[in-house]
Amino acid sequence: MEPFIVSALKYRPQTFKDVVGQSAITNTLKNAIDQNHLAQALLFTGPRGVGKTTCARILAKMINSEGAESENEDFAFNIFELDAASNNSVDDIRSLTDQVRIPPQVGNYKVYIIDEVHMLSASAFNAFLKTLEEPPKHCIFILATTEKHKIIPTILSRCQIFDFKRINVTDAKNYLKVIAEEQGITADDDALHIIAQKADGAMRDALSIFDRVVSFSGKNLTRQAVTENLNVLDYDTFFGATDLILANKIPDLLLHFNHIISKGFDGHHFITGLASHFRDLLVSKTPQTIELIEVGDDTKAMYKAQSESTSQAFLIQAIELANDCDLKYKTSKNQRLLVELCLMQLASINFDGEKKKPSGFIIPASYFRSKSIPEVKITQPESTSKTTTQEQKKELIAVVQKVEEPQTPYPKKELPTPVIKSTQRPTSGLSLSSIRKKKEHQIKLMEVTVDEEDLPNDPFTLETIIKFWNIFVTKLEADGKYNLAAILQIDTPKLINENTIRLEFPNTTNKIEVERQQFELLQYLRKAVNNFSISLDIVVNETLEKQYAYTPEDKYQKLVEKNIHVELLRKTFDLDL
Numbered sequence: 001m002e003p004f005i006v007s008a009l010k011y012r013p014q015t016f017k018d019v020v021g022q023s024a025i026t027n028t029l030k031n032a033i034d035q036n037h038l039a040q041a042l043l044f045t046g047p048r049g050v051g052k053t054t055c056a057r058i059l060a061k062m063i064n065s066e067g068a069e070s071e072n073e074d075f076a077f078n079i080f081e082l083d084a085a086s087n088n089s090v091d092d093i094r095s096l097t098d099q100v101r102i103p104p105q106v107g108n109y110k111v112y113i114i115d116e117v118h119m120l121s122a123s124a125f126n127a128f129l130k131t132l133e134e135p136p137k138h139c140i141f142i143l144a145t146t147e148k149h150k151i152i153p154t155i156l157s158r159c160q161i162f163d164f165k166r167i168n169v170t171d172a173k174n175y176l177k178v179i180a181e182e183q184g185i186t187a188d189d190d191a192l193h194i195i196a197q198k199a200d201g202a203m204r205d206a207l208s209i210f211d212r213v214v215s216f217s218g219k220n221l222t223r224q225a226v227t228e229n230l231n232v233l234d235y236d237t238f239f240g241a242t243d244l245i246l247a248n249k250i251p252d253l254l255l256h257f258n259h260i261i262s263k264g265f266d267g268h269h270f271i272t273g274l275a276s277h278f279r280d281l282l283v284s285k286t287p288q289t290i291e292l293i294e295v296g297d298d299t300k301a302m303y304k305a306q307s308e309s310t311s312q313a314f315l316i317q318a319i320e321l322a323n324d325c326d327l328k329y330k331t332s333k334n335q336r337l338l339v340e341l342c343l344m345q346l347a348s349i350n351f352d353g354e355k356k357k358p359s360g361f362i363i364p365a366s367y368f369r370s371k372s373i374p375e376v377k378i379t380q381p382e383s384t385s386k387t388t389t390q391e392q393k394k395e396l397i398a399v400v401q402k403v404e405e406p407q408t409p410y411p412k413k414e415l416p417t418p419v420i421k422s423t424q425r426p427t428s429g430l431s432l433s434s435i436r437k438k439k440e441h442q443i444k445l446m447e448v449t450v451d452e453e454d455l456p457n458d459p460f461t462l463e464t465i466i467k468f469w470n471i472f473v474t475k476l477e478a479d480g481k482y483n484l485a486a487i488l489q490i491d492t493p494k495l496i497n498e499n500t501i502r503l504e505f506p507n508t509t510n511k512i513e514v515e516r517q518q519f520e521l522l523q524y525l526r527k528a529v530n531n532f533s534i535s536l537d538i539v540v541n542e543t544l545e546k547q548y549a550y551t552p553e554d555k556y557q558k559l560v561e562k563n564i565h566v567e568l569l570r571k572t573f574d575l576d577l
Contacts, residue, residue: 007207011179016058019051020175020203021167028162029059038063039160041132041141043117045148046164049202055164056113056142063140064107078107085119093120093127100131103138110139117143118150125152132158166201169193169294175203176210180221185214187221189296190235194226197294233265235299238277239306245318245346246309253343267339268329275322281307282315314349321345455532462495468528469493472521484517499533501525504541511538552577 013019016026032038044052060079082096096112104110120128132141132155143159145151173196180187195213199206209230217225227234237260244253260270283289284307293300325342332338476485487510494502505511518536526532556577559566
């Protein structure tokens with residue numbers, strides 16, 4: 001039995017035209033040889049398996065044959081390969097510099113290929129500097145590394161640098177197709193594409209994967225065999241998940257995810273793949289951008305068909321949800337629940353059930369003048385259903401019941417019917433943000449749009465404001481809101497004009513807390529003094545904070561004010577503070 005030779009060695013390029021995906025570099029090197037413009041120190045850098053060492057060997061062979069590619073003579077005696085990972089000491093570099101002085105016996109140049117040059121020690125780099133800067137005319141150094149940032153700048157400045165790029169999926173797939181035809185293997189286009197994607201830009205990895213899959217499936221290379229052997233999620237997995245999401249079938253979607261987990265796949269892998277699938281669907285919606293998808297023609301047709309059943313807004317929101325899940329996955333303590341929750345959110349984007357909110361309400365103005373809750377009339381745009389559910393009425397009535405009756409009756413004049421504008425986007429009850437959006441929706445329900453000239457605007461005094469201010473603070477304490485009540489007692493309200501109340505607080509925390517609750521406060525004061533033009537001007541005065549940093553003398557004076565006998569006690573016993 002003949003020994004097996006792996007494809008990475010068997011099909012290693014022997015000339016520059018055989019190198020895959022590095023045409024810019026190979027053309028530059030060929031022109032440099034033809035024009036006798038080749039530097040004596042070259043640095044090849046780039047990811048693994050993209051052809052750095054291969055190009056170094058081809059270059060070493062070509063410069064010794066005066067630019068003509070020779071198949072019979074490889075000039076092996078003139079090419080010296082050094083592995084810097086195992087020969088990284090100063091002594092190894094000194095031995096190298098001693099050999100450099102000897103001219104070649106055959107050919108024109110001695111070529112030294114130093115692989116993984118970043119592994120050299122700092123002392124070895126320094127010992128190599130002088131030789132690299134002024135090498136003999138018969139010597140050329142080719143350094144290769146995957147980590148250019150680890151090489152000291154003095155070495156980089158002495159080299160002509162060539163950055164090798166990752167090999168794109170199309171080039172790798174085409175090269176694998178040529179190899180498959182040469183070996184008599186029938187390979188699906190999608191199967192070769194998956195191998196090229198799995199290689200992640202490294203041709204050597206692609207050939208190694210190709211050998212492994214051929215050993216598994218034989219002469220017929222199918223997409224199913226490749227995905228099974230490489231343990232990767234197939235396109236059908238994401239197409240099926242997307243169909244369930246678009247159909248709002250949450251139970252089936254969770255079972256689909258459980259089936260994926262049971263096969264040993266990671267949830268993080270699934271959610272990142274789903275995000276990429278949504279991106280590909282978004283790209284497929286435009287004929288000009290469909291070429292950005294690196295898949296086969298049959299798979300492109302599948303993407304195009306599914307993209308027609310989705311909207312651009314849905315895909316953008318789906319990408320955001322999947323990407324957010326991707327970012328939170330590693331820090332989550334319950335990772336499976338995080339992915340399942342994301343899937344439920346995705347399936348709820350187009351959810352069209354009873355949880356949707358109407359887009360507008362109208363509240364009669366009579367509720368301002370009476371304790372009783374009037375009949376609530378709810379109107380909707382023509383685009384939505386004209387029937388109002390009982391749950392929606394209950395929700396609105398609960399909001400209206402929170403409004404306090406004014407202390408002073410309104411003048412008996414008719415007020416215009418206030419129209420409440422709600423721009424809240426309908427959300428599903430299954431959405432994670434439904435609770436937060438519901439609270440925001442309730443606040444927006446009370447944003448009444450009326451003509452300010454028709455609202456009461458009676459004059460008032462500062463004493464009246466302070467009176468009702470204290471009543472409101474007492475009411476807060478009775479309701480158990482001690483924190484807000486204490487903050488409102490820090491400063492006494494002041495009038496800076498006829499309708500603006502100024503409040504000063506010692507820090508920003510107090511200001512933010514009052515701003516959050518100012519709607520209830522303003523509602524109470526406006527009704528109490530029958531003036532709907534009242535507004536709050538809340539500022540931070542840091543000098544007030546000093547009033548709370550009492551000295552021992554200040555504390556003593558406070559005690560004396562409360563009890564005059566404290567001073568008598570101090571004098572009687574001759575006490576010090």
